[in-house]
Amino acid sequence: MTSRTVTLLDVARTAGVSKSTASDALQGSGRVAEATRDRVRAVAEELGYRPNSAARRLRRSSTGAIGLHLPQTATRLDYYMNLAFGAVARAQEDGFDVVLLAPASTMGGAGGAGGAGGATGPGGASGPVASRVDGLLVIDPEVGDSAVPGLLDAGVPVVTGERYLGPTAAPTGAVICDNAASLTALLDHVTDRGARRPAVLAPAGTSAWATALRATAASWGQEHGVDVALRAVPFAATPGEAEETTLALLRADPAVDAVICAPDGAAPGVLRAAATLGRTVGTTASDRTDSAASDRTDSTAASDRTGEEPSTPGPGPHPRTPLLVASCVDGTATRSAEPPVTAVDLRPAAYGRACAELLCDILAGRTPPDTVRRHAWALETRASTTAGPA
Numbered sequence: 463m464t465s466r467t468v469t470l471l472d473v474a475r476t477a478g479v480s481k482s483t484a485s486d487a488l489q490g491s492g493r494v495a496e497a498t499r500d501r502v503r504a505v506a507e508e509l510g511y512r513p514n515s516a517a518r519r520l521r522r523s524s525t526g527a528i529g530l531h532l533p534q535t536a537t538r539l540d541y542y543m544n545l546a547f548g549a550v551a552r553a554q555e556d557g558f559d560v561v562l563l564a565p566a567s568t569m570g571g572a573g574g575a576g577g578a579g580g581a582t583g584p585g586g587a588s589g590p591v592a593s594r595v596d597g598l599l600v601i602d603p604e605v606g607d608s609a610v611p612g613l614l615d616a617g618v619p620v621v622t623g624e625r626y627l628g629p630t631a632a633p634t635g636a637v638i639c640d641n642a643a644s645l646t647a648l649l650d651h652v653t654d655r656g657a658r659r660p661a662v663l664a665p666a667g668t669s670a671w672a673t674a675l676r677a678t679a680a681s682w683g684q685e686h687g688v689d690v691a692l693r694a695v696p697f698a699a700t701p702g703e704a705e706e707t708t709l710a711l712l713r714a715d716p717a718v719d720a721v722i723c724a725p726d727g728a729a730p731g732v733l734r735a736a737a738t739l740g741r742t743v744g745t746t747a748s749d750r751t752d753s754a755a756s757d758r759t760d761s762t763a764a765s766d767r768t769g770e771e772p773s774t775p776g777p778g779p780h781p782r783t784p785l786l787v788a789s790c791v792d793g794t795a796t797r798s799a800e801p802p803v804t805a806v807d808l809r810p811a812a813y814g815r816a817c818a819e820l821l822c823d824i825l826a827g828r829t830p831p832d833t834v835r836r837h838a839w840a841l842e843t844r845a846s847t848t849a850g851p852a
Contacts, residue, residue, distance in 0.1 A: 548814025704731030
C-alpha cells in the first residue's frame with residue numbers, strides 16, 4: 463500500500479472491523495472495546511494512515527481552530543506571549559489553528575485579534591464562540607472577568623490554565639502549577655540566606671495564582687513565626703509601580719531585608735528602590751554576620767573615643783545591610799537586571815504547550831473530561847540573593 467494513499471477502509475479491512483468502527487477507534491469516540499481500539503490504532507500506524515483533516519472537519523462540523531483567552535493585561539507581559547507561542551506550536555501539531563480572543567470580542571464587542579468578534583455576551587451567549595472554534599483555552603481566569611462565565615458555557619470543551627475560582631460551570635480540564643510551593647521555595651530561600659523580615663509584593667485580583675500567593679505569604683509567616691510584610695500591587699504591576707510600593711515599604715519598615723516581587727517584569731523597580739535608599743542588593747548569611755560584627759566594632763571604637771558606653775543596635779537593619787530581591791516570575795527583566803534577580807521559572811512556553819496538549823487530547827478522545835494535569839516550575843537562584851556586596 464505504499465504506492466497510494468492509505469484510506470480508512472484499508473485500515474478497517476486490515477484490522478477486521480467495519481469502517482465506522484475503525485473511525486470511532488481512531489477518534490476515541492463510540493463504544494469500541496479497548497482491545498479493538500488498540501488493534502485499529504496499531505494497524506493505522508503500521509500502514510502509515512493519515513486522516514483527511516478537511517473531510518474529518520466536515521463530518522464533525524469542525525472549524526479546525528481553538529480559541530485562546532488571556533488576561534486583559536497579557537499583551538505587555540513576556541510570560542503570556544511565550545505561553546501563547548507554546549500553545550500555538552502544540553495546537554498546530556494536531557492540525558489546529560489558534561484564534562486569539564481579544565477582550566473586546568470575548569465581551570461581546572465587534573472584532574478582535576484573529577477575527578473572532580462577538581464571542582460572548584455578559585449572559586454567556588455560547589453560540590458565536592462555539593461556531594468559530596472546536597475548543598477553548600482560558601488562561602489565568604479571574605472571577606472578576608465578565609467574559610469567563612460565557613466562555614466556560616460556550617458549548618465546546620474548555621481547558622483552563624490554572625483553576626477558575628468563580629461560581630460557574632467547571633472547565634473540561636485544567637493544567638495547574640503549585641503556586642503555593644513556588645512562593646514557599648522563595649521564602650525558604652531568602653531566610654536560608656539570612657533574611658529575618660521578608661516582604662511580598664503580591665498581586666491583587668481573583669485569579670488562582672494571585673489568591674494562592676497572598677494566602678501562602680500569610681500561612682508561611684504563621685508557620686515560621688515570621689511577620690511577612692504583605693503589600694498588594696496590580697496583577698500586572700509595572701516596574702514604576704513596584705518601585706513606588708517598595709520605597710514606601712522600606713521607608714515605613716526599614717527592618718525588611720528581603721522583597722519578593724510577584725508580577726512579571728516588575729522586579730527591576732524593586733532594585734531601583736533599593737538603590738535610591740542605599741541598600742545593596744544581594745547577601746549571604748555570612749555577609750550579614752560580618753556586617754553585624756562590623757557594626758559592633760564601630761560602636762566599640764566610638765565609645766573608646768568618647769568614653770561612653772557602646773550603644774545597643776536597634777531592631778532595624780543598619781543602613782548598609784543588604785537587601786535580598788526575588789521574583790515569582792522569571793523572564794527577560796529578571797535575567798538582564800543588575801544584579802540578575804533570583805526567580806521562579808514557570809516555563810511559560812512549555813505551560814502553553816501543556817494546556818494545548820490537554821485540549822487536543824480531550825478533543826481527540828485520548829483523554830477523558832475532568833482531567834487535571836500539573837506543570838512543573840524551577841527556582842533559578844541568581845546574584846540578587848546569593849552574592850555579597852562588593
